[in-house]
Amino acid sequence: MENTSKSSKKVILGVAALVVVIAALAILYNVFREKPVEGSKSITIEVVNKEEESTNYQLKTDAEYLRQAMEEAEGLTFSGTESEYGMMVDTVNGETADYSVDSSYWAFYVNGDYCNNGIDTQPVVDGDAFSIVYTAE
Amino acid sequence: MRYIEMNAGCKVHMVLRNVACFCMSGHADIEIFTGFRKAWIYMERSRKTGEMAVQDIALIGVMVAVIEVSKAALAFLPNIELTSFWMILFTIFFGWRILLVVPAFILIEGTIYGFGLWWVMYLYAWPLLALLAWLFRKQESVWFWSILSAAFGLMFGFLCAIPYVVIGAADGGGLIGGLTAGFSWWVAGIPWDITHGVGNFVLMLTLYRPVCGAMRRLRFFPRQF
Structure with missing residues (x-):
């Protein structure tokens, strides 16, 4: 009987110790985890539509690649088809460029130079100025 | 021969x-x-x-297969695993054979998922659990094993942070830099460690008795040797 009581006490102590460890870990996590901070890179994205009207988006972001930065830009919408090279953008702010119809497409520029990467692989560097321009050949 | x-x-x-x-x-x-x-x-x-008998080799193979299959079956649940459960049970029931089960399991894991940094962590984390199970092999309390298994799950991230301490220190940060790197890495994964610990506790609490009972029904298995 005494042994059972001792054993129960040990079990309770063990489970209590586990609960204490879990609580301590939770506190540790809440105190020391990396908190989200405002994006550390300042970039601009300019969209030039078919009528050559320009819309500018300024944002602070931690995005590594352009696609994520575009997703974070408030008011900027885009869509396209996914391919093995990432998204091929065909619609920006509701305006679609269809190469098969009128040889038009959305051209991407970074700091004035034509982007050599798709939006999924175009790196974002602090101070970058991106342009997305409706282009018809 | x-x-x-x-x-x-x-x-x-x-x-x-x-x-x-x-x-x-x-x-x-x-x-x-x-x-x-x-x-x-x-x-x-x-x-x-x-x-070593042919049956030993077969038994070791079956143990590794059981661990791998259980691991794959629960892979869709992050940090819920039966590997700890089987490591403990196999050490209790099959003694020295775990010395071959653990390296075989680690090698197979490396072969399947690649020999990355996580693999280095496996080299000491699982042998440590087997050692603990062997040291306490005379224990028969389901609560004891549930608590031990939970503690292992809770501390898994802490154990796995060790390589990051070494890498951080070797990268020029010195001991302080290494400890900071390891600490940050460990803290970031604490929610998953808690999941791991709770999962281990529940699985051991649920499965220990039926599995031990099944083992004992095959009366030729001594409790330990």
Whole structure:
């Protein structure tokens, strides 16, 4: 009987110790985890539509690649088809460029130079100025 | 050499004969238990002479397979795993054979998922659990094993942070830089460690008795040796 009581006490102590460890870990996590901070890179994205009207988006972001930065830009919408090279953008702010119809497409520029990467692989560097321009050949 | 081959041959023959008995007989339980018992006796005799029996090799293979299959089956649940459960149970029931099960398991994991930094963590984390299970092998309390298994899950991230301490220190940060790197890495994964610990606790609490009961029903298995 005494042994059972001792054993129960040990079990309770063990489970209590586990609960204490879990609580301590939770506190540790809440105190020391990396908190989200405002994006550390300042970039601009300019969209030039078919009528050559320009819309500018300024944002602070931690995005590594352009696609994520575009997703974070408030008011900027885009869509396209996914391919093995990432998204091929065909619609920006509701305006679609269809190469098969009128040889038009959305051209991407970074700091004035034509982007050599798709939006999924175009790196974002602090101070970058991106342009997305409706282009018809 | 010849003796070993003959000996191994006899044992294989015996196992096959018993399997055949099992297949042909309507008394499956009795036959398979008898077969296993005899195989086990041979295995234990071989162990006493320092020789590894064919059955040992088969048993080790089955243990590794059970761990791998269980791990794959629960892969869709992050940090819920049966590897800890089986490591503990196999150490308790099959003793020294775990010394071969653990390296085989680690090697297979590396072969499947690649030999990355996480693999280095496996090199000491799982052997540590097997060592703990062996040290406390006389314990029979389901609560004890549930708490031990939970503690291992809770501390898994802490154990795995060690390589990051070494890398951080080697990268020019010195000991402080290494400790900071390891600490940050550990803290970031704490929610998953808690999931791991709670999962281990519940699984051990739920499965320990039925699995131990099943092992004991095959009476040839001693509790420990």
